[in-house]
Amino acid sequence: MNSRTTRTITAAFSVAALAGALAGCGAKAGESADAAESCVETDGDTVKIGFLNSLSGTMAISETTVFKSLSMAAEEINADGGVLGKQLEIVSEDGQSEPTVFAEKATKLIDQDCVAAVFGGWTSSSRKAMLPVFEGKDALLFYPVQYEGLEASENIFYTGATTNQQIIPALDYLKDEKGIESIFLVGSDYVFPRTANAIIQAYAEEHGIEVLGEEYQPLGSTSFGTVVDKVKAAGADAVFNTLNGDSNVAFFKEYKGKGLTAESMPVVSVSIAEEEVPGVGVDNLVGQYTAWNYYQTLETPVNEEFVAAFKEANGAKAVTSDPMEAAYTSLHLWKGMVEKADSFDVDDVVAAADGVTFEAPEGTVTVNGENHHIAKTALIGQIREDGLIETVWSSDGPIEPDPFLEGYAWWEGE
Amino acid sequence: MEVFVSQVFTGLSAGAVLLLIAVGLTLTFGQMGVINMAHGEFLMAGAYTAYVVNLVVGDAGLGLLVALPVGFLVGGLLGVVLEASVIRWMYHRPLDTLLVTYGVGLVLQQVARDVFGAPAKDVPSPSWLSGSVPVLGYDFPMARLFLLLLSVACLLAVLALLRRTALGRQVRATVENRDLAETVGISTRRTDRITFFLGSGLAGIAGVALTLLGSTGPTIGASYIVEAFLVVVVGGIGQLKGTVIAAFSIGVLQAFLEYATSGSIAKVVVFLAIVVFLQVRPQGIFAVRTRSLA
Known part of the structure; x- marks a missing residue:
C-alpha cells in the first residue's frame, strides 16, 4: 500500500467519522428541542x-x-x-x-x-x-x-379569504348582477383550481347555471390556443378563471387575440391582483373582473x-x-x-x-x-385603464369565514 | 370541419414556436454535441431585450422590429461568451456540459431577477399585431401568424446559409467529419464559435417573438427548453428537415389531443408517443450520415 492510498483512506475515514459525529449532535439537538416546551426567548428586550x-x-x-x-x-x-x-x-x-x-x-x-x-x-x-x-x-x-x-x-x-369569502360571492355577483346562465371554467391543474371548480360546479347545479366546460392546463403552461378555441366555441356568458402565475398572461393575450372582450364574454379572475396586472398587460385586462377582499383604490x-x-x-x-x-x-x-x-x-x-x-x-x-x-368583506373589482382595480360590488359587511362550507346545503364535500 | 381547421392552425402556431427555439438548438446540439441547457436563458435574454428596446424606442411596432436583430446579437454574444469561457473546455464531455450549462442557466435566471425584478414584465404588442385575420372561417390571431412567418423565415435563412455559403459548407463538413474537415484547412474552432453564435442568436430572436404570446419573466426559457430538446431528438440530431417535421407534428398532435381531452392528458400522451417513437427509431426521423470513423 503506497502512502497516497493510505492518505486517501485515512481522509475518507476522518470524513465519515466527522459526519457521524455531526449527525449525533443533530439528533441530540433535536431531542432536546422536542423535550423542552419551547425555546422562545422572552426575557430580553x-x-x-x-x-x-x-x-x-x-x-x-x-x-x-x-x-x-x-x-x-x-x-x-x-x-x-x-x-x-x-x-x-x-x-x-x-x-x-x-x-x-x-x-x-x-x-x-x-x-x-x-x-x-x-x-x-x-x-x-x-x-x-x-x-x-x-x-x-x-x-x-x-x-x-x-x-x-x-x-x-x-x-x-x-x-x-376562504372560498365563501371570495369564490361564492363572485358567483353571487355573476348570477344576480350579471344575470349569467352559463359559465366556462379555466384553471391551472393543481389543488386550488380543482377544489374551487368542484365548489363552482355544486353552486351552478343548485342555482341552475350551466357549466359549459372545465379546462385545466399544467401550472406554468403558456399554450392556450386550444383552451381559448374551446371557450370561444362554447359561447358561455362568463368565464371563471383560476389560472395561476404566468399562465394568465398567455391566456389573456390569446383571449384578446381571438377577439373575445370583457363586453362579449367577461372573465372573473381570483389570482390576478394589482401586482400582476402590469405583467399580464393592462391592455389585455381592461374591463375584466377580479374577486378579492382588498384593492389599492379603497377610499x-x-x-x-x-x-x-x-x-x-x-x-x-x-x-x-x-x-x-x-x-x-x-x-x-x-x-x-x-x-x-x-x-x-x-x-x-x-x-x-x-x-x-x-x-x-x-x-x-x-x-x-x-x-x-378572519371575517372579511368580499369585493368584486373591475380592472381600470391605469392598471388599478376599482370596486364595483361589495358584500354587506364582513362575511364570517366558513372554510368547510357547512352553512351551504348544496355542498356535500368533494 | 370548423374544429379541424381551428386545431390545425393552433397546432401549426404551437409548432412554429417550438421550431423557432429548436432550430438554434439543432445547430449547436447537432454540430458540437453540446447539450446547452442555457439555451432557454438566451431566449429569456432575447425577451428582456425586447422589453428594454421597447422602453427605449417607446413605440411598440418599431420596438419589435428593432428588437429582433438586437435580440439576435444579445443571444449570440451570450452564446459566444459561454462557448469561449466554459464550453470549449469540455467538448467530448456531454454530461459535464449539461450540468454546467444548467448551472449557468440558473445563474442567468437569478441575474435577470436581480436586474429586472421578480414580477413578470409585459412587452406591449404593436397595434398591427393585435386582433385576428379570418382564414377558412377561423380567426387566426395576428401575433401567431407573425410568429409562424418569422419561424419559417428564420428556417429558410439558416437553410440558405448552410447550403449556399462557404461558412455553411464548413459547418456541414465539421458536422460530418471533424478530423477530415481540419485536414483540409477548416478551422473547426472558428466554425464552432460561429455556429454557437448563430444558434444562440436564434434563441434570442425566439425570445423577442415570444413576448407576443406570454409574459417576460426569468423562467420563460426554462419552460420551453425540454420540449425544444424533444423536438430536436425526435427530428434527428443535426437535421433541420427532421426538426421541422417534428416541431409541426408535435404541435398539431398536441392541439388535437388537447381538444379531445385536456391540456394535462394531451401532454402525457404526446410524451408517451415520443417515448414509443424513440424506441422504434432511436436515431429520430432522419439520421445524420456522418463520415467519421469513430
Whole structure:
C-alpha cells in the first residue's frame, strides 16, 4: 500500500467519522428541542419572529411583495413600541418556491431560531408541507393568501379569504348582477383550481347555471390556443378563471387575440391582483373582473395611509394588493392576540385569538377563534385603464369565514 | 370541419414556436454535441431585450422590429461568451456540459431577477399585431401568424446559409467529419464559435417573438427548453428537415389531443408517443450520415 492510498483512506475515514459525529449532535439537538416546551426567548428586550417567503424561484414574483409588506408592518410595530414592550427581531428565510424547503426552513425557524411565530407561505402545497411541522412542534404560522378552504389547523391562522369569502360571492355577483346562465371554467391543474371548480360546479347545479366546460392546463403552461378555441366555441356568458402565475398572461393575450372582450364574454379572475396586472398587460385586462377582499383604490383613511407608507418604502411605482394587505394584517393581528393573552406562549395566544380585531386597510377584520380564519368583506373589482382595480360590488359587511362550507346545503364535500 | 381547421392552425402556431427555439438548438446540439441547457436563458435574454428596446424606442411596432436583430446579437454574444469561457473546455464531455450549462442557466435566471425584478414584465404588442385575420372561417390571431412567418423565415435563412455559403459548407463538413474537415484547412474552432453564435442568436430572436404570446419573466426559457430538446431528438440530431417535421407534428398532435381531452392528458400522451417513437427509431426521423470513423 503506497502512502497516497493510505492518505486517501485515512481522509475518507476522518470524513465519515466527522459526519457521524455531526449527525449525533443533530439528533441530540433535536431531542432536546422536542423535550423542552419551547425555546422562545422572552426575557430580553426583543422577541424573534420568522418571515418565510420565496425570495427565489418561480413564486418569488408574488412572495417578495408579501415579504416587503411584512417588513413594513414589523417596522411600524417597532416604531410604535413593539409587542408587550419588546422590539421585534426578524429572522427571514427563503422558501425557494419549494414545499420541502418551506418545511425545512420552518423547522429551522422554530428549533434553532426559536421564533415566537412564523409569517408566510403562498402556494397551498407550501402550506400543506409546513402544516405537520407546525402541528408537531406546536408552533404558530400566519398564512396570508386566499386559498381553497377545507382546512382549519389549530396552529395556523388564515388571514386570506376562504372560498365563501371570495369564490361564492363572485358567483353571487355573476348570477344576480350579471344575470349569467352559463359559465366556462379555466384553471391551472393543481389543488386550488380543482377544489374551487368542484365548489363552482355544486353552486351552478343548485342555482341552475350551466357549466359549459372545465379546462385545466399544467401550472406554468403558456399554450392556450386550444383552451381559448374551446371557450370561444362554447359561447358561455362568463368565464371563471383560476389560472395561476404566468399562465394568465398567455391566456389573456390569446383571449384578446381571438377577439373575445370583457363586453362579449367577461372573465372573473381570483389570482390576478394589482401586482400582476402590469405583467399580464393592462391592455389585455381592461374591463375584466377580479374577486378579492382588498384593492389599492379603497377610499378609507387606513388604506390611504397604508398605500402612502408602502409607496414611501418601496418607491412611487409600487402597488399594494390583497395578499400583501393580508400579510400586513396578519402581523398586526398576532400583536393583538399576544397583547390580549399577555403572553407569547402559543397556547395562550391561540386561546386569546377569538374576537381579536384590527382596523385593516380592507376594513375591520375579526378573528374567528374556532376555525382560525378572519371575517372579511368580499369585493368584486373591475380592472381600470391605469392598471388599478376599482370596486364595483361589495358584500354587506364582513362575511364570517366558513372554510368547510357547512352553512351551504348544496355542498356535500368533494 | 370548423374544429379541424381551428386545431390545425393552433397546432401549426404551437409548432412554429417550438421550431423557432429548436432550430438554434439543432445547430449547436447537432454540430458540437453540446447539450446547452442555457439555451432557454438566451431566449429569456432575447425577451428582456425586447422589453428594454421597447422602453427605449417607446413605440411598440418599431420596438419589435428593432428588437429582433438586437435580440439576435444579445443571444449570440451570450452564446459566444459561454462557448469561449466554459464550453470549449469540455467538448467530448456531454454530461459535464449539461450540468454546467444548467448551472449557468440558473445563474442567468437569478441575474435577470436581480436586474429586472421578480414580477413578470409585459412587452406591449404593436397595434398591427393585435386582433385576428379570418382564414377558412377561423380567426387566426395576428401575433401567431407573425410568429409562424418569422419561424419559417428564420428556417429558410439558416437553410440558405448552410447550403449556399462557404461558412455553411464548413459547418456541414465539421458536422460530418471533424478530423477530415481540419485536414483540409477548416478551422473547426472558428466554425464552432460561429455556429454557437448563430444558434444562440436564434434563441434570442425566439425570445423577442415570444413576448407576443406570454409574459417576460426569468423562467420563460426554462419552460420551453425540454420540449425544444424533444423536438430536436425526435427530428434527428443535426437535421433541420427532421426538426421541422417534428416541431409541426408535435404541435398539431398536441392541439388535437388537447381538444379531445385536456391540456394535462394531451401532454402525457404526446410524451408517451415520443417515448414509443424513440424506441422504434432511436436515431429520430432522419439520421445524420456522418463520415467519421469513430
